[in-house]
Amino acid sequence: MVRRQSLMNIPPKLKDADDILNILGDPGIFQTIQFTLLMLQFVPIAMNDLMPIFYNIRPLGIQIPYYGISDINNNSFVTADDNSSMGYVYVNLSAACNAIHSGLPSSNFSYVYRNRQWSVIGEMDLLCDKAWLANLATTVYFLGQIIGSPIFGWTSDKYGRRKTLILSNIAYSLLSIGVIFSRDIISFSVLRFCVGLARQGMHSAFFVLMMEWIQSHRRGPWAAIAQFPFSAGVLLLALFGYLLQNWHHMQIVLAVSNFTAIGFYWFAPESLKWLILHHRATEAQDICKHIAHFNNVPISRSDLKDIEILAKNLHSGGQPVQSHSFIDCFRTPYVRIFTVLCCYIWFATFFTYFAFSFLMTNMVGDVYTNLAISGCLELIPRALAVISAQKITNRAMLVTYFFWAGIFALITGAIPAGAKLDANSIAKTAMALLGRMAIVGCFPIVSVVSSELFPTAIRNSGFGLCSIAMKAGAMVAPQLALLTLNTSFTGIPFYIIGAVSVLGSVMTIILPETTDMKLMSTIAEAEEFGTRELMAFYKRKSVAFLTVMKPVKKMSLRERAKSIFEKIEKF
CATH class of the missing domain: 3.40.5 (Ribosomal Protein L9; domain 1)
Known part of the structure; x- marks a missing residue:
């Protein structure tokens, strides 16, 4: 058996929290349980995001x-x-x-209502001139998420991922119970706004914590696997909606759907990277000893000593940790580039996803059937993401998914709208479904790329900004339907979707490759990484451009086209 190497014998450039994770198990039982509990947070998140479908069921x-x-x-x-x-x-x-x-x-x-259905519209008399208030409550919910993104991003970076995760889960459960007892639109909207805040706190904390507890070589496929509970939440919401139909009863299910968060008390310790960055070596050592004992793996005194040395030497001279906020995502040039690019690809991903969802027509079946079909279709690209994550780089997958989502959107817009269930409508719906399936494949990748590009010092702040962009995309997408009211040409919304998605593919090319990369800790590391990777990219681009544009003598048109293609492919 190969003797395990102590951190003291590893070259200094490799001393990092990822090295400690390898000692604790690759992965161990503790980390597997932790990952399972954390990814199950997607179930209540998905149910809450899509619950307005049932809040706003209109009476017959x-x-x-x-x-x-x-x-x-x-x-x-x-x-x-x-x-x-x-x-x-x-x-x-x-x-x-x-x-x-x-x-x-x-x-x-x-x-x-049909059968036993009962919704907020009937509960609060939101018909006729009050009908807009039902949609306002949904907008307010997403507004709570937008406001919560920078707030919880900052608190998670400042006070820790674990505290933010536990407190936001407690607030989410209590507020979800409170929604059950709301009887007017004002109290309902206020509570939904607060639920949106707490929901964003959960998402900001749990995903970053999950990524920081996964080794770099497992981060891609595991992040793809973690997306499956979101589709499970969609299917569960459709199932409970069909069985219960009354929004009060469904809200009770929504409140108790987060019961797995109880396990966070034992299986969601603070991030080692965050503790080491904040020079809290004693806590990091205690967590490592506890996990090593749980996993029944040895951990030497020298390894524990290295944790202390790493915490002291992460910053030159062991200086106190500088307090950071989302403003720091824009202070330095390369981190600023990362922030802008990540925000756009998040915006494009969710704008495209929700725009396809709202614009797809001619899907037969009731609300429960349609939601179940959507949830089942999402499983296909998520499964492909898991398989491709082990064989294809993050950047290549993002470029591919964005590109095909855009192409399918453009094809959808080009197909003339026809009568219900005729050939044109079926083809248009099929292309829209393919485009929606393609963009779902981006979900796990944009999260992984963002977690790897933002250093630990501002990772949650960066995620908060990306979440704002994401929610902005989700809020803008429904407005596309208004473009068809004043014109008979129904393809305009899909052309906009296609343009946004194809541009996302282009923007992704600029991003540096992050596959199997260790998470960076400081802004200085991110700047060094950006200097190395982006400057190399610009150099390759300039060389490729000059090579392609260089006049070539005595070549046929076919040979010249082949030469240009080879240069671009190499680039």
Whole structure:
């Protein structure tokens, strides 16, 4: 058996938290349990993000007691659905507003839903001139996430990932329970805003903590695997929606869906990289001894001593750790480039995903079936991401997924809109589904690339900025549907999607490659990395451009095209 090498015998340039993780197991049982619990956070996150689908289910109509019609001066809204023999008159939704505008008090009618459905719209009378308030509550929820992104990014970098994770999970559970008891749109919107804040705290802390506990060579495929619970959350929401149908009962499920967070008390220790960066060697040593004992692996005194040395020497002279904020993501040139590029690819990913989701038409089935189909289709690109993560670099996968999502969007826009279920509509829907599936493959990669490009000192702050860009994309995407109202050309939204996605492919080419790269700790390391990688990229680009543009004599058109293609491929 090869004797395990102590950190003291490893060259100084390799002394890092990743080296310590290798000693504790690759991976150990503790890390496997921790990873499982952390990735399950995607289940309540997915359910909460998509819950507005069920909050905003519109009723089929209203029913009015037969005697109540005499209280209205103009009852022309009454349709052929007259059940006066049963003591009430049914009014369909299109005519319900006429009834309400005619002076029908809310105490004189009740909402009619399909089967046992009951939504916030019926609960809070959000019909007619109040219908926009239901969508406002959804916007407010995403606004809470946007505001929470820099806040929790800063607290996680300042006070630690573990504290932010546990406190945000407690707040999320309590606030989700509070939503159950809201009976008016004001209290509902305020609580949903606060849930959005807590949800973003969960996401900002758990994903970064998970990435910092995974060895560099496993980070890509494990991050892809971690995305599967999101699709599981989509499928579970569809299942519980079908079984329960009442939004109150579904909200109870939503509140208890986060019960696995209880395990964080034992299996979510603070990040070793964060502790070492903040010179908290004693805590790092205690955590390492606990995990080594749990995994039944030896850890020597020299290894523990190296942790202390590493914490003291990470900054020259062992100076106190400088406090950082999201402003530091823009102070230095290369970190600023990383920030801008990462924010755009996050924006493009979620803009494309939600835009495809909102614009796809001609999908048969009810709301539960459609949501279940969407969740099943997401499993395909996620599985491909796991397989390709072991064979293809992060940058190559992102370029490919963005490119094909954009191409499918452009093809979708070029197909003329036809009648329902005709050949054109089927083809248009199929292309949109393929584009949506392609962009789902970007989800795990953009997270991994961002966690590797931002150093530990500002990693959560960087993630917070990326989350703002992500939510901005999710909020802008529904507005594309408005572009088709004033024109008969329905392809414009898909052309915009295609342009955004293809540009994302181009922007990704500029990003430095991060596959199997150890996580950087300080801004200085990130600047050094950017100087080395981006300058090399610009040099290759200049050489390739000059080589391609250099006049070539005595070559046929085919030979010249082949030469240019070879240069570009090499570049």
